[in-house]
Amino acid sequence: MNSFATQQASFESRFFQVGLVRRLDRWLNVMPHPAMVVEIAADHVAAARCGNSKSIDACAMEPLQVGSVMPSPVENNVTQPDAVRSALRAVFNRVPDRGTPIALLVPDPVVRVFILPFDSLPRRAEEALPVLRWRLKKSVPFDVDETVVSWMRQAGAQGNLEVVIAIARKSIIREYEEIVESLGARNIVVLSSTLATVPLLEERGATMLARISGKTLTTVIVNGSNLCVYRATEMFAEADILETQTVLEEIFPALAYYQDTWGGTVDRARLAGFGVRAREFREALESELRLPVASLADSESMRGLNSPANDMMHQNLDSLVGWMMNEGA
Numbered sequence: 318m319n320s321f322a323t324q325q326a327s328f329e330s331r332f333f334q335v336g337l338v339r340r341l342d343r344w345l346n347v348m349p350h351p352a353m354v355v356e357i358a359a360d361h362v363a364a365a366r367c368g369n370s371k372s373i374d375a376c377a378m379e380p381l382q383v384g385s386v387m388p389s390p391v392e393n394n395v396t397q398p399d400a401v402r403s404a405l406r407a408v409f410n411r412v413p414d415r416g417t418p419i420a421l422l423v424p425d426p427v428v429r430v431f432i433l434p435f436d437s438l439p440r441r442a443e444e445a446l447p448v449l450r451w452r453l454k455k456s457v458p459f460d461v462d463e464t465v466v467s468w469m470r471q472a473g474a475q476g477n478l479e480v481v482i483a484i485a486r487k488s489i490i491r492e493y494e495e496i497v498e499s500l501g502a503r504n505i506v507v508l509s510s511t512l513a514t515v516p517l518l519e520e521r522g523a524t525m526l527a528r529i530s531g532k533t534l535t536t537v538i539v540n541g542s543n544l545c546v547y548r549a550t551e552m553f554a555e556a557d558i559l560e561t562q563t564v565l566e567e568i569f570p571a572l573a574y575y576q577d578t579w580g581g582t583v584d585r586a587r588l589a590g591f592g593v594r595a596r597e598f599r600e601a602l603e604s605e606l607r608l609p610v611a612s613l614a615d616s617e618s619m620r621g622l623n624s625p626a627n628d629m630m631h632q633n634l635d636s637l638v639g640w641m642m643n644e645g646a
Contacts, residue, residue: 359531
């Protein structure tokens with residue numbers, strides 16, 4: 318077995334290669350993009366394999382027992398590893414990994430995302446990493462020295478330097494990795510589920526995505542090549558119980574921040590994960606926000622998906638589709 322130091326260096330490089338937004342080609346064109354993607358969520362595990370021309374060759378999903386995975390940026394997440402392993406084994410029986418590398422998608426609470434202004438940032442990764450960790454030291458509820466960090470540069474609203482930073486505890490990421498590794502899979506990319514979904518948003522103008530997975534509501538606003546807002550909130554219940562006003566109250570701060578920072582309004586909104594209540598939430602948002610709202614599965618950018626991918630969108634497997642449609646294999 319490799320030494321701990323060697324394992325740590327290898328693990329950190331895998332996380333670092335993760336890209337956040339499809340339209341930033343300088344990230345995603347140089348990162349590994351496995352043809353198979355696996356998601357471990359709070360309520361299910363799923364996998365999909367991409368074929369030629371960004372088509373979905375195979376997909377499978379298995380529900381998880383309640384409490385098997387408890388997403389958290391701090392505490393242990395995989396509380397019932399045998400149950401998760403059993404469900405994932407059933408998925409792999411229908412979508413064999415064929416010994417190929419995989420991308421691993423984890424719940425949003427595991428990966429904290431920040432968009433921060435900088436006067437400057439070293440170009441060399443080994444010089445930039447200590448700067449980023451120091452900057453985040455008081456912003457995360459864990460020791461920044463025991464984390465994996467991924468980042469990208471972008472231009473802010475005033476043309477200033479902004480850095481999008483994704484950070485997670487190494488020990489928690491390892492919980493998810495160990496599950497897939499115990500079944501013989503080899504993952505080389507780790508990404509949170511909403512960041513994998515972002516590439517499905519329209520590239521023109523400003524688009525807001527409100528996505529709920531389990532009890533986590535994540536609100537994202539993108540404008541052109543920029544990730545402008547990222548806000549993940551733990552709700553008291555899942556979408557089938559939440560009041561529409563409760564969701565609106567969590568979305569409004571993201572919209573207000575975007576308007577104050579970027580000096581414009583959002584052009585459209587997309588919803589994901591709201592299930593049978595999607596129409597109810599869409600109508601509430603349209604009434605309050607006065608802008609076009611649609612389920613992500615039914616949005617303009619989803620036209621032309623092949624049948625398996627379209628079915629996946631309506632089964633709340635949008636993150637897998639986002640990974641697959643982002644450059645394919």
